[in-house]
Amino acid sequence: MVPSGQLPPATRPDLPSPEIDILELGDLTPGAGQPRPVLLDDDLLILVTGGHGIVELDFHALPCRPGTLLRATPGQVLRCPARLDAIVLRWHADALHGLDVDPAAVPHHHQLTGEDEDAVINEVSQLVVDHRRHRDDPAVRALLRHQLAVLLIRLALLPGARDSERAPDDTDPQRTEAATFRRFCREVEAGYPYTRRVEDYAARLGCSVRTLTRACLAVTGRSAKQVVDERVALQARRLLAATDEPVARIGRQLGFPEPTNFGRFFTREVGVSPGAFRAARGRSPQRIVAPRRPGDPCTPAGRA
The missing domain is CATH 1.10.10.60 (Homeodomain-like)
Incomplete structure (x- = not known):
């Protein structure tokens, strides 16, 4: 039995690669009325495709519209409004094992624009298509893992994403x-x-x-x-x-x-x-709170 408030494990019997799953936003907080916060067990990448609203991540209210990108990590709490449409990628921690990629370098809240938005939408769309079309092919596991790694690397290269990831300098x-x-x-x-x-x-x-x-x-x-x-x-x-x-x-x-x-x-x-x-947990967020700086606070991902 899944504890109340937690997502079920990212596995479905009809999928060949339980490490990587494709969801809709409504799958995260099912039910009618004001959605309850959900305690996450897996990594999530959320690409908003329609609507305007506020997603609450670790009690920070983040404005969202088409092109908004959100990354959530295990242990965080997430609450999503029903009026948003989004593609949600969910993966287990071992999905990227052995690949040279650091999901922590991906920004937790970013508004995509211009060429960056086009490139990310294309890669997410291709991953979704391959996930659906090749579910009966054993090779899809490797394909999806590498597609996810490429997507995360691209996101880590977004303007400002790596400002906090510079190597320390003992003279500074x-x-x-x-x-x-x-x-x-x-x-x-x-x-x-x-x-x-x-x-x-x-x-x-x-x-x-x-x-x-x-x-x-x-x-x-x-x-x-x-x-x-x-x-x-x-x-x-x-x-x-x-x-x-x-x-x-x-x-x-x-x-x-x-x-x-x-x-x-x-x-x-x-x-x-x-x-x-x-x-008061069922109340809607009353104001928008800007995401904290990369080191602020000490969360599992180090970012919120």
């Missing part, structure tokens, strides 16, 4: 701090359910708390402790919005044995109690 303090911040984010992603102590992350990275705090302040304007606490609060918001797990159990999963401690932490970070936040 800002770029060195950005590299430290990225390493810190990776450690936080692995360790946030177990510890919120910056000292523990500094020990794992072989640096001082002061170094981590300096890097976080340089990249985000927030301290290392704030970055850790925001990551924990984000996961709490995801689970409260997209699942029916009891509040106390969610707190325990995030390292709060006592529900009162979790309630105080959540209220401090989010501004409302866990119960109030969950009660």
